[in-house]
Amino acid sequence: xxxxxxxxxxxxxxxxxxxxxxxxxxxxxxxxxxxxxxxxxxxxxxxxxxxxxxxxxxxxxxxxxxxxxxxxxxxxxxxxxxxxxxxxxxxxxxxxxxxxxxxxxxxxxxxxxxxxxxxxxxxxxxxxxxxxxxxxxxxxxxxxxxxxxxxxxxxxxxxxxxxxxxxxxxxxxxxxxxxxxxxxxxxxxxxxxxxxxxxxxxxxxxxxxxxxxxxxxxxxxxxxxxxxxxxxx
Amino acid sequence: xxxxxxxxxxxxxxxxxxxxxxxxxxxxxxxxxxxxxxxxxxxxxxxxxxxxxxxxxxxxxxxxxxxxxxxxxxxxxxxxxxxxxxxxxxxxxxxxxxxxxxxxxxxxxxxxxxxxxxxxxxxxxxxxxxxxxxxxxxxxxxxxxxxxxxxxxxxxxxxxxxxxxxxxxxxxxxxxxxxxxxxxxxxxxxxxxxxxxxxxxxxxxxxxxxxxxxxxxxxxxxxxxxxxxxxxxxxxxxxxxxxxxxxxxxxxxxxxxxxxxxxxxxxxxxxxxxxxxxxxxxxxxxxxxxxxxxxxxxxxxxxxxxxxxxxxxxx
Numbered sequence: 117x118x119x120x121x122x123x124x125x126x127x128x129x130x131x132x133x134x135x136x137x138x139x140x141x142x143x144x145x146x147x148x149x150x151x152x153x154x155x156x157x158x159x160x161x162x163x164x165x166x167x168x169x170x171x172x173x174x175x176x177x178x179x180x181x182x183x184x185x186x187x188x189x190x191x192x193x194x195x196x197x198x199x200x201x202x203x204x205x206x207x208x209x210x211x212x213x214x215x216x217x218x219x220x221x222x223x224x225x226x227x228x229x230x231x232x233x234x235x236x237x238x239x240x241x242x243x244x245x246x247x248x249x250x251x252x253x254x255x256x257x258x259x260x261x262x263x264x265x266x267x268x269x270x271x272x273x274x275x276x277x278x279x280x281x282x283x284x285x286x287x288x289x290x291x292x293x294x295x296x297x298x299x300x301x302x303x304x305x306x307x308x309x310x311x312x313x314x315x316x317x318x319x320x321x322x323x324x325x326x327x328x329x330x331x332x333x334x335x336x337x338x339x340x341x342x343x344x345x346x347x348x349x
Numbered sequence: 350x351x352x353x354x355x356x357x358x359x360x361x362x363x364x365x366x367x368x369x370x371x372x373x374x375x376x377x378x379x380x381x382x383x384x385x386x387x388x389x390x391x392x393x394x395x396x397x398x399x400x401x402x403x404x405x406x407x408x409x410x411x412x413x414x415x416x417x418x419x420x421x422x423x424x425x426x427x428x429x430x431x432x433x434x435x436x437x438x439x440x441x442x443x444x445x446x447x448x449x450x451x452x453x454x455x456x457x458x459x460x461x462x463x464x465x466x467x468x469x470x471x472x473x474x475x476x477x478x479x480x481x482x483x484x485x486x487x488x489x490x491x492x493x494x495x496x497x498x499x500x501x502x503x504x505x506x507x508x509x510x511x512x513x514x515x516x517x518x519x520x521x522x523x524x525x526x527x528x529x530x531x532x533x534x535x536x537x538x539x540x541x542x543x544x545x546x547x548x549x550x551x552x553x554x555x556x557x558x559x560x561x562x563x564x565x566x567x568x569x570x571x572x573x574x575x576x577x578x579x580x581x582x583x584x585x586x587x588x589x590x591x592x593x594x595x596x597x598x599x600x601x602x603x604x605x606x607x608x609x610x611x612x613x614x615x616x617x618x619x620x621x622x623x624x625x626x627x628x629x630x631x632x633x634x635x636x637x638x639x640x641x642x643x644x645x646x647x648x649x650x651x652x653x654x655x656x657x658x659x660x661x662x663x664x
Contacts, residue, residue, distance in 0.1 A: 159630070159635075162635070162636060163633065163634070163635075166633075166634075167633035167634060169626070169629050169630040169633050169635060170626075170630075172629060173626045173629060174626070210626065212547070212548070212623035212624055212625050212626075212629075213623065213624050213629045214621060214622075214623065214624070215621075215622045215623065215624050215628075215632065219624075219629060219632070219633070222545065222546050222547055222548075222621065222623045223545030223546055223547045223550070223551070223552030224547035224548055224550065224552075224623045224625075226625040226626045227626075228626050267625050267626050267627040268625070269548070269623070269625035270547070270548075270550070270586075274625045274626075274627050274628070275627040275639045276639065277637070277638075277639040277640045277641060278640075278641045279637075329636065330636055330637065330638045331636070331637055331638075332630070332635060332636065332637035
């Protein structure tokens, strides 16, 4: 089994090298990412076990957070440095609760919604693919986060607000160009697409108004794992 | 420019006011009217479950087809609406439409519904007329159908005859309606935990329990009576109730033609005040205050977007 995996990895690394091109990569406009991952805010953390309002209303499972990231290349030397804007959507539906203890679930529905917005700085090692022709490109990202949230009950808007914070991510892009170099060249010629790939990343966030004592904690409880499609223009 | 804007503004309103024009030789109910006649419409008596949701009359629109050598209606011409239990004949040259059957294999029942109609109806040009109101029950009676069966379906044939002042046939239009008097054999089932409390509301989860049942409505009776909207039997909500008052809840099944079943078994339910997530978070001592979290965040996002926009302008 291990031999099979090693053979597959060798083929993955060797195939693009065989098709190495000598021309330097063109300068890039930037990139677009579309993806998401399972998210669960760490709201119950502030109660240190004495109460679990999030779990009471929404249960213990995560819900998908979808993200769209558009970034403009600001430096194209050793890899690509990009300044970007990321947004998305998260919505979790649960049950409204009785107003007095013991707080039990009722037939009314309540939802917690977030439109996360982020200003990002990303460094992506495109040279790993463009010069060494290895289709696994690493990247790191730092972001200022602003989670715009609102609560509803039975479809009616309740409280709303925004919580600020930061995040740091590290990820890998599996460049898909090597699967079909002809199609990749055609995409480049027709749509100015430099690369397409699948990304996998992990994010550590701290979204609690930078430690404010009057803020809840919308950080992911542990690490936020996400995946999606990356297109570099 | 101003005139062009006015024209553009007027276009949507004009579009909304338009009625679907029947094809030549066709008579059809207005697009807002049901083409299937249910028990309430057949009898002309609204039931408690649907109430005024069942309109008891419909509006007919038609575009007639002219008999050979006939061109346009002239003063003195009339229209007559007929209802029949089978397809009427339509001969381009003979003009034996409406009152003659296309086939003589079974008894043909046909009757004129309402009186003669003069040309004062709204005319959309040519032989297209709209706005003739008829009661569903009159059309049913004209075709010789009765409303006492709860298992039957039938096709009701409409025919509009265009005649001159002496009764000579000049043209006609044909159409159909469906008669569906079927009712669910079984009432919905409401489980003991099928009624859950909400804030001034009761949420009802029932089983339709009959192949003819496609939707349901729930009724709460207590210090007042209130209906849910019509919808999925498993997800009905009755609103406008008084908290801490116990209501008796029953559910009715409805067929695709909107014929109601008998009431389900009754289950009690008591609306109670509820907290949404924000209220509950604060009830257990949460510290978040809400609001925009300070202007720094919005300012940073605006600054970064401005930076991107400025960079884009560089050659």
